[in-house]
Amino acid sequence: RKEVEQDPGPFNVPEGATVAFNCTYSNSASQSFFWYRQDCRKEPKLLMSVYSSGNEDGRFTAQLNRASQYISLLIRDSKLSDSATYLCVVNDEGKLIFGQGTELSVKP
Amino acid sequence: DTGVSQDPRHKITKRGQNVTFRCDPISEHNRLYWYRQTLGQGPEFLTYFQNEAQLEKSRLLSDRFSAERPKGSFSTLEIQRTEQGDSAMYLCASLRPGELFFGEGSRLTVL
Numbered sequence: 001r002k003e004v005e006q007d008p009g010p011f012n013v014p015e016g017a018t019v020a021f022n023c024t025y026s027n028s029a030s031q032s033f034f035w036y037r038q039d040c041r042k043e044p045k046l047l048m049s050v051y052s053s054g055n056e057d058g059r060f061t062a063q064l065n066r067a068s069q070y071i072s073l074l075i076r077d078s079k080l081s082d083s084a085t086y087l088c089v090v091n092d093e094g095k096l097i098f099g100q101g102t103e104l105s106v107k108p
Numbered sequence: 109d110t111g112v113s114q115d116p117r118h119k120i121t122k123r124g125q126n127v128t129f130r131c132d133p134i135s136e137h138n139r140l141y142w143y144r145q146t147l148g149q150g151p152e153f154l155t156y157f158q159n160e161a162q163l164e165k166s167r168l169l170s171d172r173f174s175a176e177r178p179k180g181s182f183s184t185l186e187i188q189r190t191e192q193g194d195s196a197m198y199l200c201a202s203l204r205p206g207e208l209f210f211g212e213g214s215r216l217t218v219l
Contacts, residue, residue: 008148032206043199043210044151087150089208095164096141096208098150
């Protein structure tokens with residue numbers, strides 16, 4: 001089993017749609033969690049950290065379910081500029097492990 | 109500009125040759141990570157350092173790969189006897205608590 005798993009997509013959605021991504025992790029001792037965004041041919045950049053109580057940043061909401069070992073990212077009112085690959089990242093006792101990424105394409 | 113620089117940006121080499129990549133992290137960041145990324149995949153963890161100490165190396169990494177960070181500042185990643193399967197983007201990142209800052213990567217093509 002992979003340490004961090006994501007649905008690779010692609011997710012093709014119209015502008016204004018709400019879209020959700022999930023990510024599961026295998027090590028229950030994992031300490032912290034993040035979502036990164038990667039544009040085509042660019043390096044990954046931090047989108048948001050994921051806190052135990054869930055957290056929101058504008059149109060983006062991240063949640064953590066430790067019991068089921070998954071994290072999620074919800075994007076509301078999606079924009080064309082949201083088109084990218086979304087990577088979940090798990091801090092596995094110091095190692096920062098990336099999922100394979102979920103590709104999102106937002107269409108007009 | 110994230111402040112992490114990698115060199116060279118592109119490297120084309122013949123199978124069997126050795127290659128070395130260099131990473132200069134953000135100066136105040138103690139942790140430095142190396143990843144490999146191929147098309148359609150997320151960054152694959154290779155190794156990481158706390159200052160000059162190499163804390164962990166991926167079990168997937170063969171003995172042909174070695175990394176150093178001799179003075180706790182810049183780091184090098186060497187691949188010996190390159191194979192076509194080594195063709196990938198090699199990413200370096202330095203860590204501020206809660207956030208990895210990536211360089212633009214070194215793209216390796218093995219012919």
